[in-house]
Amino acid sequence: MRKLASKKKLDESNVDLTPMLDVVFILLIFFVVTATFLSETAIDAASTPNSDAPPQNPNDDTKKNILVELGANNDIILNGEPRPVLLSQIRSNIDRLKAENPAATLIVKPHNRSNVQTLVAVMDAARQAGIAGISVVEP
Numbered sequence: 312m313r314k315l316a317s318k319k320k321l322d323e324s325n326v327d328l329t330p331m332l333d334v335v336f337i338l339l340i341f342f343v344v345t346a347t348f349l350s351e352t353a354i355d356a357a358s359t360p361n362s363d364a365p366p367q368n369p370n371d372d373t374k375k376n377i378l379v380e381l382g383a384n385n386d387i388i389l390n391g392e393p394r395p396v397l398l399s400q401i402r403s404n405i406d407r408l409k410a411e412n413p414a415a416t417l418i419v420k421p422h423n424r425s426n427v428q429t430l431v432a433v434m435d436a437a438r439q440a441g442i443a444g445i446s447v448v449e450p
Contacts, residue, residue: 377408377417377442379433381425387433398429402436409440416444423450 379401380388386395389404396404409415417437421430430447437445 375412375415377405377415377437379417379419381419381421381429381433383422383424385425385429387429398432401433402439405437405440405442409442415442416446417442419445419447420450421447 378390380391382388382395385398387398387401389396389401390408405417417434419430419433434445434447
């Protein structure tokens with residue numbers, strides 16, 4: 312009789328896992344809902360099919376960019392001009408070049424020893440002139 316009673320106690324010692332599973336599923340739902348997923352942007356590298364359109368002339372001024380070179384002494388050279396432009400005059404010069412070509416973008420080529428303040432000042436002047444496309448290239 313004692314053996315039957317000891318077997319009955321062993322059978323009654325089960326643990327109910329249902330509440331734990333409920334908590335796990337609630338946590339899973341919480342993490343899925345609050346997770347942020349990154350959307351990767353891709354560039355289509357496929358070549359475009361040949362078209363009957365004539366090739367663009369490289370000397371065409373419709374897509375001419377504005378080149379600003381920053382020298383080692385923070386000299387600002389605009390479009391390869393022989394004399395440097397003062398920082399206070401860069402905005403008016405960019406405005407003039409943008410008026411000549413509204414679709415122009417700005418390319419800044421800083422020297423390794425030029426100051427970041429000069430680079431930021433040139434970029435700010437370009438933004439104030441209404442140029443949205445600004446690129447910084449390595450020397």
